[in-house]
Amino acid sequence: MKDIKHYINGQYVGSASGKLFDNVNPANGKVISKVHEAGRDEVDAAVKAAKAALRGPWGKMTLEERTGILHKVADGINARFDEFLEAECLDTGKPKSLASHIDIPRGAANFKVFADMIKNVPTESFEMPTPDGTGALNYAVRRPKGVIGVISPWNLPLLLMTWKVGPALACGNTVVVKPSEETPTTTALLGEVMKDAGVPDGVFNVVHGFGGDSAGAFLTEHPLVDGFTFTGETGTGEVIMKAAAKGIRDISLELGGKNAGLVFADCDMDKAIEGTMRSAFANCGQVCLGTERVYVERSIFDEFVGRLKEAAEGMKIGPPDDAEADMGPLVSLKHREKVLSYYQKAVDDGATVVTGGGVPDMPAELAGGAWVQPTIWTGLPESSTVITDEIFGPCVHLCPFDTEEEAIELANSLPYGLASAIWSENITRAHRVAGQIEAGIIWVNSWFLRDLRTPFGGSKQSGIGREGGVHSLEFYTEMKNICVKL
Numbered sequence: 001m002k003d004i005k006h007y008i009n010g011q012y013v014g015s016a017s018g019k020l021f022d023n024v025n026p027a028n029g030k031v032i033s034k035v036h037e038a039g040r041d042e043v044d045a046a047v048k049a050a051k052a053a054l055r056g057p058w059g060k061m062t063l064e065e066r067t068g069i070l071h072k073v074a075d076g077i078n079a080r081f082d083e084f085l086e087a088e089c090l091d092t093g094k095p096k097s098l099a100s101h102i103d104i105p106r107g108a109a110n111f112k113v114f115a116d117m118i119k120n121v122p123t124e125s126f127e128m129p130t131p132d133g134t135g136a137l138n139y140a141v142r143r144p145k146g147v148i149g150v151i152s153p154w155n156l157p158l159l160l161m162t163w164k165v166g167p168a169l170a171c172g173n174t175v176v177v178k179p180s181e182e183t184p185t186t187t188a189l190l191g192e193v194m195k196d197a198g199v200p201d202g203v204f205n206v207v208h209g210f211g212g213d214s215a216g217a218f219l220t221e222h223p224l225v226d227g228f229t230f231t232g233e234t235g236t237g238e239v240i241m242k243a244a245a246k247g248i249r250d251i252s253l254e255l256g257g258k259n260a261g262l263v264f265a266d267c268d269m270d271k272a273i274e275g276t277m278r279s280a281f282a283n284c285g286q287v288c289l290g291t292e293r294v295y296v297e298r299s300i301f302d303e304f305v306g307r308l309k310e311a312a313e314g315m316k317i318g319p320p321d322d323a324e325a326d327m328g329p330l331v332s333l334k335h336r337e338k339v340l341s342y343y344q345k346a347v348d349d350g351a352t353v354v355t356g357g358g359v360p361d362m363p364a365e366l367a368g369g370a371w372v373q374p375t376i377w378t379g380l381p382e383s384s385t386v387i388t389d390e391i392f393g394p395c396v397h398l399c400p401f402d403t404e405e406e407a408i409e410l411a412n413s414l415p416y417g418l419a420s421a422i423w424s425e426n427i428t429r430a431h432r433v434a435g436q437i438e439a440g441i442i443w444v445n446s447w448f449l450r451d452l453r454t455p456f457g458g459s460k461q462s463g464i465g466r467e468g469g470v471h472s473l474e475f476y477t478e479m480k481n482i483c484v485k486l
C-alpha cells in the first residue's frame, strides 16, 4: 500500500518514529494509503529548511523568475489534472464532476492569479518638504514576511491550501504546510510539481499529522515561523491564535460560519431554489460559506419549502466516478457522527423533518462510507443548537419572516459573520439589506461566485483579516517605508 511522506527541503522523507496513520476513502471506508505522522523533529527540519531557503536562490530571484516558476507550478497541476482529480476525490469522496470544475482548476488558478498580481500591484510614495528646502521622498517596498505556517482543512483541500501557498510564494515567502490529516494526498503530490517547476528546495515543505499534540501544534509552537494562515473551526483558530501570540507572529484566520440565506417574496424563485440547493448541499454541505439557515418571506414560504424539498429529493447521491452524482459522502465516519447528532437534536428540539434526516441506503460496496441524506427542517426555535452551531453537513433549516427588519435581525443574531446570500429582484432592497448584514462576504442573487481579486474572510467569530487580491499581498508581505532626504 502507498505511503505518504513529508516533503522537506525538496525530498520525500518518512518519520523517524515510524508512526503512520490511515488515510481512509470516505465513500467506502477502505484504507487508501498510510501517512507518516510528523514529530517535533520533522517539523523542526521543515521549518529550518524553509528559513534557510529564504536566504538561498529563492530569496535572490528576480520577480520575473519567481513568478515564472509559479506559472510553471500552475501548468504542472494542469498537466497532471487527472492525477490530482483522482487523489482529491479518493480522499474526500466528492463527485469528480464537482472537483473537476472547482477544486483542481482553482488549485492552478491560485498560483497564476497571485503571480500576476504581485507584478502589477503598486506601492505608495509621498514627497515631503523639509526645513532646508530640499525635501524628501518616501517610498514603500514590499518584502516577504518570512516562513509561513499553512494549516489547511479537508473540505476543499487543494483549493484552500493553494489559496494560501500561491500568494505566500508569489510574495517571496517560504512555507511549511500541514494539510488536514483527512486529506493529505494532493498536498503531498504538489511537492513533485514544485520540484519539476524549479521551485528551489526548502521553499515548499509539507508535514503530515494531526492538530493538537501533533504536527499542527508543533508547527504553531515553532519559534522560527513568522506567520500563520489557517482555515477551519473557530475553536482551533483560538488555539492557533494563542500559539501565534508567543513571539508576536501574524495570523490570518478564516473560521466557522452559520450563514443566513434571505429569500424575499420579490425573488426570482427558480434562481433562489437553484442557489439555495447549492448553498445548502454542494460538497455535501461542507463549505464554510454554505447557508445552513435560510429565512424566507412568509408569503412564499410554503412554495419555497415544497420546491426545495422536491429538488433535494431529486439529487443523486453517489461515489466520485458516478457522472450523475450530485452529492458524495461526508469526509469521514467521525464527521458523520457529528452531523447525525444534529439530525437527532433537530428532532428532539421539535423540528418538522421536511426531507432526509438519516442515512441513505447504499449498495453493499459503499455501505462502509460516510453517507448521509440531504436534510431540510422547518419549525425549530432560533435558540436550538441546530440553528446556532456550524454543522458542516448537507442540511438547512427554513424559517419564515414578515419584514425586512426582522430578516436582517435574524441574519445578524449569531456570533458568526462569514457570508450571506440575498435573493431579491428589487436591487434597491438588495443593496439596503446587504449593507446591514454583519458578514464579510455577501452574495446577491448568487452564491459562491468568486472573483479572486476580492476581499475574502469573515467578521465576528468567523475570522481575522482578509485574503484575496491585494489583501493577500498585505498579509504575506511586510511593508517597509524608505525615506530619502534629497
Ligand SMILES: NC(=O)C1=CN([C@@H]2O[C@H](COP(=O)(O)OP(=O)(O)OC[C@H]3O[C@@H](n4cnc5c(N)ncnc54)[C@H](O)[C@@H]3O)[C@@H](O)[C@H]2O)C=CC1
Residues within 6 Å of the ligand: 151, 152, 153, 154, 155, 178, 179, 180, 181, 209, 210, 211, 212, 213, 215, 216, 217, 220, 231, 232, 233, 234, 236, 237, 239, 240, 254, 255, 256, 257, 287, 288, 335, 338, 390, 391, 392
Ligand atoms: N473550511 C472551514 O471553515 C472548515 C470548518 N470546519 C469545521 O470544523 C469542524 C471540525 O473539523 P476539523 O477537521 O476537526 O477542523 P479543525 O479546525 O480542527 O482542523 C482544520 C486543520 O487544523 C488542524 N488543527 C487542529 N487542531 C490544531 C491545533 N491545536 N494546532 C494546529 N493545528 C490544528 C487540523 O489538523 C487540520 O489541518 C467541522 O465539523 C466544521 O464545522 C472544518 C474544516 C473546514
Ligand SMILES: O=C(O)/C=C/C=C(\O)C(=O)O
Residues within 6 Å of the ligand: 155, 156, 160, 163, 231, 254, 286, 287, 288, 289, 450, 456
Ligand atoms: O473560494 C474560496 O477561496 C474558498 C471557498 C471555501 C472556503 O473557504 C471554505 O469552505 O472554507
